[in-house]
Amino acid sequence: MFVTSTARERGPVRALVSAMRPKQWVKNGLIGVAPAAAGVLTHADIIRHTGAAFIAFCLISSGLYIFNDLRDVRADREHPVKRFRAIAAGQLSTPVAVTASIVLLVGGFAIPFALWHPGGLFLVLGLYVVITLSYIFWLKTVAVIELGVLASGFFLRAYAGAAASHIFVSTWFLVVISFGALFLVVGKRSAELRELGAGATRKVLADYTSEFLHSALTLSATVVVTGYCLWAFDASSTGLSFRHQTIFIRLSVVPVVFAVLFIMRSADAGDGAAPEELLLHNRTVQFLVVIWAVAVALGVYG
Secondary structure, X not given: OOOOHHHHOOOHHHHHHHHOOHHHHHHHHHHHHHHHHOOOOOOHHHHHHHHHHHHHHHHHHHHXXXXXXXXXXXXXOOOOOHHHOOOOOOOOOHHHHHHHHHHHHHHHXXXXXXXXXXXXXHHHHHHHHHHHHHHHHOHHXXXXXXXXXXXXXXXXXXXXXXHHHOOOOOHHHHHHHHHHHHHHHHHHHHHHHHHHOOOOOOHHHHHOOHHHHHHHHHHXXXXXXXXXXXXXXXXXXXXXXXXXXXXXXXXXXXXXXXXXHHHHHHHHOOOOOOHHHHHHHOHHHHHHHHHHHHHHHHHHHO
């Protein structure tokens, strides 16, 4: 087992926090998309419900990350990067990890009961746990299906924001979120295949070809851009342009298209990264996200 000097200095508290993967929590920002697009994110009760859903997803996802690391500890110790994870590096004992995972999962499910009508959010959280456990135990090695499973995690996060506050979501919203999530997942797999080779560190890569992933990336990108354009230009109650400042909503198409093109170029060059890494470290993606958020905010709340 390989351990760096930095890893050896990590105490039990830091090891536990590391195992919870707080960087991954950036994905839970999707929970605010539905309330924001509906123009109600400034309402006190919506803020409370959205915040509760965010915390619930952070706790549950962290509990599942720890559980996944417990199951994959042997494989992680052979991985050039994953061997530095707290459990694989021997910095977090199994009893502590198991206890932390259970506490986080129970705490996450307890959050919805603080809401007035928690049924929808509770159902979304339960579905997320079931799908994630299926992925951990089985589906991560099933080609194509594993792409859909990973994409479903993003979709459920976005839908949780609507479920927590009983917000109506349009068909276009569901289309954009679903295929946007698939686009990010396929982009990451495409970059992994180019950089690491088939089956090098992820067995399922052996079942893919660069041609297939390129086609899947193009397909999902096409649906994302088309769906978002239709959503942005739709002036009915199901579209974003139902708001008064339609010019800003329609201008928001520009950063979306450029973000899709940038991610496709990165994936094709083997520079693709996990969505949370793109948001946390890539300046171009961060800039495009800010431009998009400003345009939508001006259109919905201006």
